[in-house]
Amino acid sequence: MDTLVFVWNNAASIGHMLVDHVLLVLAGVGCAIVTGVALGIVITLNERLARVVLYTAAMLMTIPSIALFGLLIPVLSLIGQGIGFLPAAIALFLYSQLPILRNTYAxxxxxxxxxxxxxxxxxxxxxxxxxxxxxxxAVPIIMAGVRMAVVMNIGIAAIATYIGAGGLGRLISRGLSQSDPRQLVAGAVIVALLAILADLGLATLQWRLTPQGMRPRRARFLWRRGAPFTSTAVQSAEAR
Structure with missing residues (x-):
């Protein structure tokens, strides 16, 4: 109940954090869709290039987000953008590459x-x-990769508050530093709800973009994220 009262009393500031969070994810994933789909199409023409690109994208995924933020800070400091929105958006862009690239290629x-x-x-x-x-x-399979990237980066964007990017992570960081469970729980729950709503919204878009002859039943499709399209196509690509 205390958490609900806190959210109600601070709805305006939480709304601003939510907008910042969504814009950050849109910037990172939006740019990744453009480059990831284009590069995924290109690497289908060359098996050796595909292995190099996919392995590189997989290696980027293994870097912890805090470490990646730390690597970007000194580089972007050269142009006066060491902290804030830009390094966070670039990190989300890099983390989005693998699911979009791999699904496009597959x-x-x-x-x-x-x-x-x-x-x-x-x-x-x-x-x-x-x-x-x-x-x-290919669009339904590509959209499944976009859904994975968006849901994953909604969580990662919360960590970007530690480099001044704002977003809902501010609630979590302040809750930890001030030992305030209201802010901590509010931030975690809102981030989780945002991820669920984004996934369901993109699932609907994925269903609509699917050619009619390939559409599964809608209710089953919405609740089994990516299930109709993580079949032999993706599995065989991962085996490569």
């Missing part, structure tokens, strides 16, 4: 060869085949 590489041959027989150019055949089928 979706394009494991497309039925018969579909490519049919598109070629219809006289489509490589760009037309990519735009009209490959991408519509």
């Amino acid at each position: 979706a394009i590489r494991n497309l039925d060869p018969a579909l490519r041959e049919a598109a070629l027989g219809m006289g489509m150019t490589p760009w037309q085949r990519l735009y009209r055949v490959e991408m519509p089928i």
Whole structure:
């Protein structure tokens, strides 16, 4: 009850933290979608390049977030942006690469060869085949990677408060420093709810972007995040 009263009395400031948190995640993941999808398509053309890129992205995921923030601070200090929004957004951008890259690569590489041959027989150019055949089928799998990146980075963005990026992590850090369980619980619960709502919203978008012939039942799809699309396509790509 004390936590609810605290949230009610501080709704305006918590609202500002929530907006900052969402903008930070949107900036990091939004840029990662553009580069990750493009690079994921490119590496389908070269198996050796694909291994290098995917291994590099996997190595970035193993770096603890605090350590990555610490590595970015001296580099960005050269341009006067050592702390704050920019290093946090860059860190989230880097952490988003692996799920988006891997899902894009898996979706394009494991497309039925018969579909490519049919598109070629219809006289489509490589760009037309990519735009009209490959991408519509790959979009659901790519969106599953985007969902993973968003949910993961909503949690990581809370740690970015320690480098002055703001967001909901301020509630958690202040709760720890002031031994105030109200702020600690409020921050943790709001971050968790934000992740759940983002996942459900993106699940709906993923379902709508899926071609009608490939759509699963909606209720089952929403509650089993990524389940319809983490099948043999992703598994075979990981095996590589």
